[in-house]
Amino acid sequence: MAKVLMKGNEAFGAAAIKAGCKYFFGYPITPQNEIPEYMSRELPKIGGCFLQAESEIAAINMVYGASGAGVRVMTSSSSPGIALKQEGISYIASCELPCVIINVSRGGPGLGGIQPSQSDYFQNTRGGGNGDYRTPVYAPANLQEVIDMTMDAFDVADQYRIPVIISADGMIGQMMEPIEFKERTGRSLPSKEWAATGTNEEREPNSINSLYIVHEDLEKHNWKLDAKHKLIEENEVQYEMYQMKDAEFVVVAYGTTSRIVKSAIMDMKKEGLNVGLIRPKTLWPYPYKAFDEIPKSTKGILTVEMSTGQMIDDVKIGNNGRFPIHFLGSPGGSVPSPEMIAEKIKNILGGEKK
Amino acid sequence: MKTIFEKTKGLTAKPFHYCPGCTHGIIHRITMEAIEELGMLGKAVGVAPVGCAVFAYEYFNCDSYEAAHGRAPAVATGVKRVHPDSLVFTYQGDGDLAAIGTGEIVQAAHRGEKITTIFVNNAIYGMTGGQMAPTTLIGQKATTAPYGRDEAHAGKPILVSEMMATIPGSAYIERVAVNTPANIRKAKKAIKKAFEIQRDGKGFSMIEVLSTCPTNWGLTPEDSLKWLEENLMPYYKLGVYKTPEGGANNG
Ligand SMILES: Cc1ncc(C[n+]2csc(CCOP(=O)(O)OP(=O)(O)O)c2C)c(N)n1
Ligand code: SF4
Ligand SMILES: [Mg+2]
Numbered sequence: 001m002a003k004v005l006m007k008g009n010e011a012f013g014a015a016a017i018k019a020g021c022k023y024f025f026g027y028p029i030t031p032q033n034e035i036p037e038y039m040s041r042e043l044p045k046i047g048g049c050f051l052q053a054e055s056e057i058a059a060i061n062m063v064y065g066a067s068g069a070g071v072r073v074m075t076s077s078s079s080p081g082i083a084l085k086q087e088g089i090s091y092i093a094s095c096e097l098p099c100v101i102i103n104v105s106r107g108g109p110g111l112g113g114i115q116p117s118q119s120d121y122f123q124n125t126r127g128g129g130n131g132d133y134r135t136p137v138y139a140p141a142n143l144q145e146v147i148d149m150t151m152d153a154f155d156v157a158d159q160y161r162i163p164v165i166i167s168a169d170g171m172i173g174q175m176m177e178p179i180e181f182k183e184r185t186g187r188s189l190p191s192k193e194w195a196a197t198g199t200n201e202e203r204e205p206n207s208i209n210s211l212y213i214v215h216e217d218l219e220k221h222n223w224k225l226d227a228k229h230k231l232i233e234e235n236e237v238q239y240e241m242y243q244m245k246d247a248e249f250v251v252v253a254y255g256t257t258s259r260i261v262k263s264a265i266m267d268m269k270k271e272g273l274n275v276g277l278i279r280p281k282t283l284w285p286y287p288y289k290a291f292d293e294i295p296k297s298t299k300g301i302l303t304v305e306m307s308t309g310q311m312i313d314d315v316k317i318g319n320n321g322r323f324p325i326h327f328l329g330s331p332g333g334s335v336p337s338p339e340m341i342a343e344k345i346k347n348i349l350g351g352e353k354k
Numbered sequence: 355m356k357t358i359f360e361k362t363k364g365l366t367a368k369p370f371h372y373c374p375g376c377t378h379g380i381i382h383r384i385t386m387e388a389i390e391e392l393g394m395l396g397k398a399v400g401v402a403p404v405g406c407a408v409f410a411y412e413y414f415n416c417d418s419y420e421a422a423h424g425r426a427p428a429v430a431t432g433v434k435r436v437h438p439d440s441l442v443f444t445y446q447g448d449g450d451l452a453a454i455g456t457g458e459i460v461q462a463a464h465r466g467e468k469i470t471t472i473f474v475n476n477a478i479y480g481m482t483g484g485q486m487a488p489t490t491l492i493g494q495k496a497t498t499a500p501y502g503r504d505e506a507h508a509g510k511p512i513l514v515s516e517m518m519a520t521i522p523g524s525a526y527i528e529r530v531a532v533n534t535p536a537n538i539r540k541a542k543k544a545i546k547k548a549f550e551i552q553r554d555g556k557g558f559s560m561i562e563v564l565s566t567c568p569t570n571w572g573l574t575p576e577d578s579l580k581w582l583e584e585n586l587m588p589y590y591k592l593g594v595y596k597t598p599e600g601g602a603n604n605g
Contacts, residue, residue, distance in 0.1 A: 023436060049435045054461035058428040061421065061458070065432020068419055069399075073432075091422050196417035196433065198440045201396035205366075207411040209420040 003178040008168065009034035011143050011179055012102050013042065015150035016074045018181055021100070022048030023073040025062035027055055027081060030114045031170035032104035035076040056081040060088030060101075067097040068208040070195030072154055076102035079120050080111065083128060089163055090129025094210035094221075096228075098157030100150065101135075102166045104173045107333045115333025116169035116256055121310035124167045125284045132222050134229045136236060137165045137283040139254040143177035145281070151184065156236060158189045160228055167283060169306070171256040171335065232285055239287035240279040243269070246297050247276030249345050250323070252315050253304040254280045256335060261304055264338035268345065275345060283311070291318035300324045300348055304341060307331050364390040364398075366415045375568040375575020377532045378406055378474060382413055382445075384532075384542035385472055389416070389441065392549055398441045399433050401426040405447035406480040424455025427462035430469045441552060443470040448489040449479045452512050459518070463558040466523035470548045471560040473514060476567040477586060484570030488512040491585055496570075511589065515562045519595035519602065525557030527596040531564040531587060533579045544594075556598045564590055 006014065012035050016024070024039040036052065043050040053059035059075050066073040077085060082103045092099060103124055107117040124137045136156055138149040146168070153164040196206050212218035243265055244250070253261045258279045265275045276298075278290045294301075301323050303312045308331045319325060328344045330336045364386025370379045389398050395416050402410035404423035411418035421429040426444035434442045451459050451473050462469060478496060479485040486496035486503060489511050493502040503511075515529040526548055530541035541563055548559035564586050566578040573581055594603040 023432075025432065051431070051435060051465075053428065054457055057425065058431075058458055058461065061425040061428035062432035062435070064421075064425075065401075065419065065429035065434075066436045067432075068429075069433045069436040071436050087422055088425070196399050196419060197437060198397045198399060198417055199395070205415060205417050207418045207420070209411055209418075211408060211420050 003180045005176055006143060006179050007034060007174065007176050008143055008146055009104065009173040010038045011146045012076065012150055012166070013038035015147045016100065016154070017042055017046065019072065019151045019154040021072040021074050021154060022046060023066045023071055024050045024075065025053050025059040025066070025073070026075050026077065027053050027059050029078045029081045031106060031173050032076050032078050032102065034173070035102060035104070056084035057088065060085040060092070063099050064088055064092050064095070064097065067092065067099045068095065068196050070192045070197055072098070072158070074100045074102070076104065078104050078106045079108050079117070079123065082120065082123055086128035089127060089135065090131055090133060091210050092163045093129070093133035093135060094131065095208050096161040097163070097208065098154075098161055099163050100153045100157055100166065101163060102168065105167065105169045107331065113333045114170065116171040116306060116335060117331070117333060118169060118255065118257065118305050119307035119310065119331060120167065121283065121305070121307060124165050125286070133225060134232070134284055135163050135165050136232060136285070137167050139167045139281060139283050140172060141255050141258045141279065143175065143179045146172065147179045147181065149281075155187045155189065159187055160232055162228070162232070167255065169256050236282060237285045237287050237289070238281035239290045240277070240281060241290060241293060242277040242279060243274070244276035244293065244295065247274050247295055248297055248299055249273075249275045249302065249349065250278060250294055250298050251275060251302045251304055251341070251345075252278045252280070252311070254283065254311065257304045257306055260336060260338055261341055264341035267338055268342050273345070286314045286318065288314070288318040291320070291322070294323065298323055300326060302326045302328060302345060302348065304328045304336060306335065362387040362390045364395055364415050365413055368412050370413065371409060372406065373569045375566065375578060376406070377565045380532045380538060381472065381474055381541075381563050381565060382410065384538065385443070385445070385545055386414060388542055388546040388549055391546065392553065394441045394549070394553065397439065398443070399437070401430045401433075401442070401444040403444070403446040403450040405450045407445055407447060407474065408481065410445050424450050424453070425458055426450070426455065427458040427467070427469065427471065431462055431465070431467050434467060434469050438468070441549060443472060443549070445472045446474065447480065448473070448475045448477065448487045452488040452514050460521065463518055463521045463524040463560070466525070466557040468552050468555060468557060470552045472545065473560055473562045474565045475514070475562055475590065476565040477511070478567050478570045480567045480570055489514070491589060513590070515560070515595045518560055523558055524560065524596055525598045526551040526559035528594045529562040529564070529590060529592050531582065531592055533564070533582050551598065562590070
């Protein structure tokens with residue numbers, strides 16, 4: 001299929017529809033408004049339903065209703081709106097319902113700002129909802145990944161019966177790049193015989209429920225969820241290793257910042273400095289195993305995030321005390337420049353190579 | 355032998371967990387009888403609240419959900435938009451609907467969502483042990499209003515049916531009580547009518563049912579019925595507040 005030029009936020013919508021999602025519930029918030037706008041334009045054309053909810057709380061509960069009724073469904077929002085969705089995400093996770101949630105992050109805390117940010121790493125990977133649940137989190141760094149990961153997200157959601165989050169930021173949402181819809185190798189997905197569709201008086205009733213009042217039942221339920229989480233950790237980790245051969249230094253970055261890091265790495269290469277990049281493509285499950293592949297030549301690790309440092313906790317777990325870890329952050333909505341990254345690395349290396 | 359009374363197929367065999375004299379059970383029964391009589395059990399999807407009726411999904415003999423506190427109308431919206439031919443209803447208490455879930459219920463009605471809400475008003479938070487609800491009467495004692503509800507402090511009790519009737523998107527709103535056999539018959543008729551409104555695609559319908567909570571009112575089942583009659587009914591007037599034709603008949 002020929003490549004077409006698309007805007008990031010619209011690419012999320014196009015990929016969802018391509019993946020068979022006909023239902024979308026959302027509430028306006030910058031910088032993701034083009035997603036609901038796109039869905040409101042496109043879904044009526046294919047007999048689907050776009051509905052603007054009265055709040056993010058209502059939107060995620062509509063997603064709960066629609067997903068429980070057996071269809072592919074999506075919502076999108078940005079940081080403060082995702083905060084409001086956490087209750088619903090916890091219920092959806094416990095009920096083992098599939099859905100896709102896009103977080104086009106902005107700076108926080110509170111109302112924060114509308115510029116690109118990665119300060120929702122905790123919100124996306126740890127969640128603010130109650131209880132022992134996890135959600136797979138994809139972090140696209142370019143628009144082709146927006147397409148591929150969004151489509152994958154629906155499959156992963158259906159396969160494991162779990163809400164899946166896509167972590168992006170205003171930069172990804174607003175940029176334009178050529179994309180294509182590739183041939184996909186299908187996963188085998190379970191049928192949804194658990195859905196609340198009405199019994200037609202032909203089967204026993206289904207109920208979508210997260211209440212387990214008997215503690216043994218709740219314990220059993222949580223161990224069942226845990227086994228599923230372990231399976232996802234085993235099978236669904238995605239990451240990229242970039243220029244890692246003989247790297248003297250390693251940077252860890254995802255999404256927008258990983259693009260900047262790549263150009264910094266190319267600049268440093270011209271000056272004879274070998275720097276590699278570990279780029280997590282899934283933030284949960286996190287690619288801890290990537291850290292086992294760091295070459296002995298490495299003198300340290302730099303984590304670059306548009307935050308005061310959140311992913312760095314996972315970097316520490318993956319590194320397991322082997323290399324010194326440094327941090328470069330921009331928590332106000334500015335994107336760090338390649339020069340800032342190169343300078344930081346050179347400073348750490350003590351001006352050995354200039 | 356002729357069968358004169360049979361338990362509705364709309365309820366499962368699971369025994370109710372409600373306190374003796376609590377009228378939640380009666381409201382479950384008439385709701386499910388109404389659906390059975392309309393021949394729509396196979397199309398029905400119920401959404402249970404957080405409140406004493408939290409286990410309703412185990413009693414309703416149809417597909418069902420258990421929703422987060424107050425969110426049932428949003429969940430019902432999601433179901434109905436996916437399956438427009440199903441009969442979707444929420445069953446909610448006064449804390450669930452008239453406090454934490456006011457946004458969801460008002461907006462569902464405002465959109466003219468083709469769902470039906472059974473709103474059980476017992477003027478108290480039953481499940482959590484008798485705290486003040488938005489519907490608690492002036493002077494009525496609650497565990498968080500130990501001196502009785504004070505209007506200057508907590509405002510007047512919320513009149514949900516009256517409020518919902520003002521929303522252009524609502525099609526049928528009626529307030530009923532289940533304190534006497536005659537009123538129970540009327541309540542069932544109202545609930546059935548509300549489901550017919552939904553079935554015929556006429557819009558949002560809600561039946562407010564005045565109900566008892568002997569446990570947290572600190573009264574016997576009989577005294578509770580009397581208290582409901584003497585205290586709730588004068589403030590929460592029974593009647594039809596809205597019909598699709600625009601009529602109202604609330605005395
Ligand atoms: C988010 C949230 N807040 C609070 C609660 C605790 N809670 C459970 S039931 C309830 C009140 C229910 O009262 P009502 O809706 O009047 O139903 P009733 O028990 O009287 O039938 C509350 C506050 C909860 N489960 N979830
Ligand atoms: S606490 Fe009140 S509302 Fe709840 S079951 Fe008992 S009597 Fe009924
Ligand atoms: Mg109550």
